[in-house]
Amino acid sequence: MALHPKVIDLSLGRIEGLLAKLGHPERALPPVIHIAGTNGKGSTLAMIRAGLEAEGKRVHAYTSPHLAHFHERIVVAGEIIAEAALAALLEECEAANGGAPITFFEITTAAAFLAFARTPADYTLLEVGLGGRLDATNVVARPRLTVITPVSVDHTQYLGETIEAIAGEKAGIIKRGVPCVIAPQRDAALGVIEGRAGRLGAPILAEGQQWDVAREGDALIYRDERGLLDLPLPNLAGPHQVVNAGTALAALRELGAGAVGCEAAVTRAVWPARMQRLTRGPLVEAAEGCELWLDGGHNPAGGEAVAATLRGMGAKPTHLICGMLNTKDVAGYMTPLAGVAESLTAVAIPGEANTLPAEATAAAAASVGLPATVAPGTVEAVRALAAAHPGARLLICGSLYLAGRVLRENG
Template identity: 70%
Template sequence: MMTLHPKIIDLTMQRVERLLAALGHPERALPPVIHIAGTNGKGSTHAMIRAGLEAGGSLVHAYTSPHLARFHERIRLAGELISEEALTALLDECVKANGPDEITFFEITTCAAFLAFARVKADYTLLEVGLGGRLDATNVVDHPILTVITPVSIDHQQYLGDTLPEIAGEKAGIIKRLVPVVVGPQEPEGMDVIEARALRLGAPVLAYGQQWSVSEERGRLIYQDENGLLDLPLPNLPGPFQIFNAGAAIAALRALGKDQAACEAAVTSAFWPARMQRLRFGPLVEAAPEVELWLDGGHNPAGGAAVADTLARMPARETHLICGMLNTKDVRGYMRPLAPHVTRLHAVSIPGEKNTLPAEATCEAATAVGIKAVTAASVAAALAQIVADCPTARVLICGSLYLAGGVLRENG
């Protein structure tokens, strides 16, 4: 299938629109769609919205990317992961309908997801943008019931533009005429672009700091909008940045008419792997039983800042990073906020990933921002070295979703 189009990413709508037409336009037969874009937090916000909807008994289709351990994680049918057999059959159907024409991997899998969603009864469809928004393959739904834009920051400049307003413009491309848009915290120059597009399309804006607010007060999550105040538990997903993701999820649920029970379930029942996930079982844990082992897939400067904020609020403990990154990322920008919180960084190359940054280059970037760093042959080798030096350390495996996915596969 990958031979049909050599580029992994090539943002345009023509190919996916042609294939959807050949398939009978399944995107027009989806259960009501909630479309989510953003640079950081869209996966966690997606997970919280789904938890809130499902707590009220709704059946929810969900499409996310990338996957971590197995490809079929990307597609949930009415709450259940699609079976590998069903996914294979759908992909075969899409390949046949596409014929010899060019298509990217993401485009054809998005079409397969839409086919699945159109054929299985559900109450809602949650779509997470793959990259950007305006030209993303998911942006073929003309009439979603709600759009959501989580915080926008600099990332994927080679595809989305070099400035925050340019990137925000791509994300704002999911806003549709007269459809409400929930907007998480934004930099002013990004918010200006989002608001301008919403105004042009008559889309009601439900924005953090304007139509709703969220904060942590005395160990509780306090959310407020024009419909009143909610006093809820803190999110079960760790990290202070999850307060804002929870706020966007609650704003979305309230816009859909959901009650306080749904909002509470959103913050207490969501699960999203590799976002400050504590690893509690598997070979890595068994090899280092006294280590506090964490996994995070953040990979841009905003992601690094979020992890740093989380580490700063944890109880004091010697902290080591096992870090592998792609050569397309702002590596120093990611590492700089982490420097004050880290004893040592152990740099690894990402196994099986052609765009991995070599461990030596990751090590050099860490040293440049003031982090003591060494290289390691693998995650397991790095962990063994850490255990030898400090058997009770806190260890965070970080820097890339591709590294995180490999860890989850190997760790069971």
């Protein structure tokens, strides 16, 4: 397959051409919920999916990136697509494309649309890959609902340097007359999103206006124009998941979900590598009695979310094992963590061309006041920390690519 020379090249022309050759499967999808944002897209999608499935709905889902295996990205009517079925769809897309330039994400998005169009379901959940306006998923002319999770600064080389520019790209998924759920936003981002919604006549369901959510003790309290929900706290760890839960609940209520679906959204969602406790496998054995956690957050907002989660987990010495890409704001990610972790052990991400060398990651940590060393790999780092700090909390963090590697190797 002759892929486009750029891994990322934001444009709709190539995928629109391929979808036309395939008979426009994007026009035959079950009702689409389209989700953009910087942080929380995957968790919010997982909660919406859990809520819909609890009410007996069949749900397709398209997410990225994958963690352990590529075919995890495509869930067809509740089941991860079989590798053989995906391979056949990709061959079909390649044949239809006829050697024209196409990116990897574009052709896999087309394959997902084929799978979804050919299998009956009640809803299709689409997570934007990057940005929104020019993302390959943004070819659905009239989704049932759009959702914009919190917008912060990330991927500036593609989306712009300012929060306003980035919000403009995310808001590109808003469609004329289609309701849009808006998670808590900075004022500058909210102004851009509301401006586009207003121009397109898209009804908005914004946090702080049409709905709000908060933790009260051991309960999650959600309020909107339909009334109040008193629910358990989200099963996904971290205070930031309260916001994601509120966003998911606003979406579910707009879709007509009842009490069963709303409770399932916060109690049954599954989303690996988001403050995930590892409880078995070779890495857990290497940790020798230490708590072992895994998180894929990789930008400043992600660092703040991890720090807030750690502060809420109870007093225990915490040591980080961190690998990051060279395209990220490394110091920005680490700054909030410097106040909650005692040390950082830096590793390179195996097999990733854009990995930041461990020495550079350690230097960035030291620059924000976080004592740092380097290790040749994750297993070695876990063993060394477990030996030096018995019973401590160890968190592997900094990249979804590192998290995926950990999940594959840990079984």
